[in-house]
Amino acid sequence: MVNLEANFQFNYENSSIDFNFSKINFNTPITGVFGHTGSGKTTLLECIIGINNINSGYIKLNDNDLVSDIKDTVVGHRGISYLAQHTYLFPHLTVFQNIIYPLGKKGQLDYANQLISMLSLSSLLSFYPNQLSGGQQRQVALVRALIAPHKILILDEPLSGIDKAAAVKINKIIKKHSGSLDKNVLYVSHNIYDLAKISNEILVIDNGANKYKDSTKSLLLNSEFSIAYLSEPISVLDSPTQVTNHGRGVNLFFNKIKVTAPNINDPNEANLIINSTDVSISLDKVDNTSISNQFPVTVIDIIDFPKHNSKLVILKSNEFILQSLITTNSLNLLELVVGEKVWCLFKASSLIS
Amino acid sequence: MIASLFLTLKLAFITTLILIPICLSLCVWLYGPLTPIKRLVLSFLTLPLVLPPTVLGFYLLIFMSPNGFIGSLVNNIGITSLVFTFKGLVIASIIYSIPFVLQPMYASLSLIDKGFYETSRVLGKSKIFSFYMVLVPMAKYGILTSAVLGFLHTIGEFGVILMIGGNIPGETGVASVYLYDLVESLNYDEAHQLSAILIITSLAFLYVLYSLSRLVSGKKHG
Numbered sequence: 001m002v003n004l005e006a007n008f009q010f011n012y013e014n015s016s017i018d019f020n021f022s023k024i025n026f027n028t029p030i031t032g033v034f035g036h037t038g039s040g041k042t043t044l045l046e047c048i049i050g051i052n053n054i055n056s057g058y059i060k061l062n063d064n065d066l067v068s069d070i071k072d073t074v075v076g077h078r079g080i081s082y083l084a085q086h087t088y089l090f091p092h093l094t095v096f097q098n099i100i101y102p103l104g105k106k107g108q109l110d111y112a113n114q115l116i117s118m119l120s121l122s123s124l125l126s127f128y129p130n131q132l133s134g135g136q137q138r139q140v141a142l143v144r145a146l147i148a149p150h151k152i153l154i155l156d157e158p159l160s161g162i163d164k165a166a167a168v169k170i171n172k173i174i175k176k177h178s179g180s181l182d183k184n185v186l187y188v189s190h191n192i193y194d195l196a197k198i199s200n201e202i203l204v205i206d207n208g209a210n211k212y213k214d215s216t217k218s219l220l221l222n223s224e225f226s227i228a229y230l231s232e233p234i235s236v237l238d239s240p241t242q243v244t245n246h247g248r249g250v251n252l253f254f255n256k257i258k259v260t261a262p263n264i265n266d267p268n269e270a271n272l273i274i275n276s277t278d279v280s281i282s283l284d285k286v287d288n289t290s291i292s293n294q295f296p297v298t299v300i301d302i303i304d305f306p307k308h309n310s311k312l313v314i315l316k317s318n319e320f321i322l323q324s325l326i327t328t329n330s331l332n333l334l335e336l337v338v339g340e341k342v343w344c345l346f347k348a349s350s351l352i353s
Numbered sequence: 354m355i356a357s358l359f360l361t362l363k364l365a366f367i368t369t370l371i372l373i374p375i376c377l378s379l380c381v382w383l384y385g386p387l388t389p390i391k392r393l394v395l396s397f398l399t400l401p402l403v404l405p406p407t408v409l410g411f412y413l414l415i416f417m418s419p420n421g422f423i424g425s426l427v428n429n430i431g432i433t434s435l436v437f438t439f440k441g442l443v444i445a446s447i448i449y450s451i452p453f454v455l456q457p458m459y460a461s462l463s464l465i466d467k468g469f470y471e472t473s474r475v476l477g478k479s480k481i482f483s484f485y486m487v488l489v490p491m492a493k494y495g496i497l498t499s500a501v502l503g504f505l506h507t508i509g510e511f512g513v514i515l516m517i518g519g520n521i522p523g524e525t526g527v528a529s530v531y532l533y534d535l536v537e538s539l540n541y542d543e544a545h546q547l548s549a550i551l552i553i554t555s556l557a558f559l560y561v562l563y564s565l566s567r568l569v570s571g572k573k574h575g
Contacts, residue, residue: 051471081475088472092490102476148476 002026002152002184008057010043010208019044019057019208026186029178032199032216033188036229040208041188042085045154049082061152081148083155087141089129095140096125102148115143118176119169135166142170146177153177154186159194168353171198192229193352196220196236196273204229216271221321223303223312233276233305233312233323237351249348254319260292264353271353276325278350281313282343283334292348297322299340302331315344322346354547356523357531364439364527365507368446372454372503373496375447379455380462381484384470395459402452410516413445417517435517442518442525446507454503461495462488494566501562505555 006021017040035041046052048059048066059066066078081102089098099112099121116122119139129137142158155174159167175198178185189195195202195216202219204212212225217236219225226233237259240252252259252272261272286294297315305312311331313324322344336342379398383391401409416423417435423444424435435441465488473483489496511529518525520534528547535544 049475051475082472084468084472086468088466088468090469090473090487090491092493101473102478144476150477 003060003062004048005060005063006044006047006058008047008054008059010040010047010052011055012043016055017043017208019047021210023060024203024210024213026184026201028200028215029183030174030185030187030199032195032202033186033205034192034195034202034229035190035205037190039205041190041205042156044205044208045082045156045186045188048078049080049154050078051082079150080152080154081145081150083142083145083153083158085156085160087129087137089137089141089144091129093128094125095121095127095129095132098129098140099125099143099147101144108147112143112147115146115173118173119143135162138162139166139170142173146173150183152184152186154188156188157190158187159189159191167194174198192220192234193273196234197271197353221314221323223301223305223314226312226323227303227305227307231307232325234273235276235279235320235322237272237274237320257295257317257319259351260348261351261353262349264351272351273353274322274346274351276312276323279315279322279324279344279346281315281324281326281330281334281336282345285343286345289345290347291345294343294345297342297344299336299338299342302336302338315342354531354543357526357528358547358550360439360523360526361508361528364442364446365504367443368450368507369454369500369504371443371447372450373500376451376455376458376499377485377489377496380459381481383459384462384484384488398455399452401449402456406449406510406512407516409449410445410513413448413513414517417441417444437517437519437521437525439524442514442527445513445517446510449510449513450503450506453506454499456499457502458492458496458499461492461498464495465491497565498562501558505558508551508555 003023003025004021005023006019009016009018019040021044033041033045043052047054048061050066054067061078061080089095090101093101099116100109103109103112116125121136121139121143124132124136124140129140132140138158138161142155145153145155158170158174162170174185174187177183187195187199199216201213201215203210204219204225212219212222214222217238220234220236223233237252237254240254240259242253244251244253249260249262250264252261259272264272285296295317297317299313300316300321301314303312303314305325308325308327310325310327313326313331313336315322315324324344334342379394383395387395413423414436415421418424419428419434427435432440435444469487469491470483473487474480478486509529510527511533514525514527514530515533518527518530520526520530528551532544532547532551535541535547
């Protein structure tokens, strides 16, 4: 477990931000760090790591003051590994030499080889970084950061500029890494979908302060957060009780409810997320429809969602909670009220893994 | 003439060989934000670039005399005299050529995105390891340039040598001083030959250097 507390001022070239973080515990393997561009995410991380020096105040990691307790205020001795947005692969070293760079003489070459084969990088080992695509460079940099013998790993926008297939592989490795090696990962992104897929809990940074910190599922159901930060609310379906494969897709069972989803990697592992605009509501069961997922639910709340002049309807079954974003007109047409029993419908393909 | 040329090359070679590690060590220390003390040292080490060589030679003559600061220092390790000796010339050349090696080396190291160095530090490597394993290989062309400039500049040295070395054949009679003597004694034929050799040698070094620079930058964009 890791805890972080910070209170300092950081001066940019012609402005400054006050960072004020009350003590936060990171209890789960992967903590998402969310905030809009310019919210101070990267600056905070760079100060924690030591690349940026703070002008006044303190940053405490596990109750150690990083600035005054640790003599070498720079990087390296703080026990934090970091994957920056720029990969910074060393251009004069081959892919393999880059990957094993953090290892000492008795390094864990096995672990390196395991990661290399998981990401199918074996054929690239003798190449130089400038011979790789942007996505390949990022994968190599990730492996290098994972191999560094530090307890905490900070990833700043690890999926930027990465195609979908590579992103799935990268997320899988990060998950495996954090779970099996007892390491804490801070996964920074401005993309809530990326975070919803992988993180156990999410920290929201706004203007240098920790605005929210909650489990991913609860945060996404927090309408105050959705209204302030998201263009459309999303819901998470996780921990199915059973998964079966049927060729063109998978069936996920949440106790008695069966959800049909497209082919996804590791349905047991991944958080499945669904946009609130993809969930529709019907007063009665719909027969003869192409929509594969249809369940009885109860309306537990109706909230104004100002961005699209629409209403956010919270739907609850015994197994999960879904959010449906519908227009005010539709709401009036259905005459929905809290407590009403309705049917919710969504296509298999609207589930994103 | 051959002896003077050989002595010149020997002096330039030894000077460069000593200057490269000195300047690399200085760069390790100078790397990063330029604090006032670093600025002062950098200014001081750039002085030989702007001072008349005779000023430098004058002070070196005083410092290296047996009672001078450097003279008495080396006296402790058994070197009795530096003035009018080859050893003295080496020390003088090192001081005289420092800015020509340090400046391009420092500039090329500072031009590298500091993120590479920081990444190495984040990955757990020491400052010195990061400097030599990341920055130095990435700046290898700049370092080669500084070595060539230091070498050629030592070949072209005249004023300082005249002040502290004199013109002792085989000991301090390097090509530039020998040439001065040839002209003084109106031996224009040999002076022409020696000048031509010096021009061609320096030209060849610079040509190779610029050819390498084309190769290096070509590789980067390929």
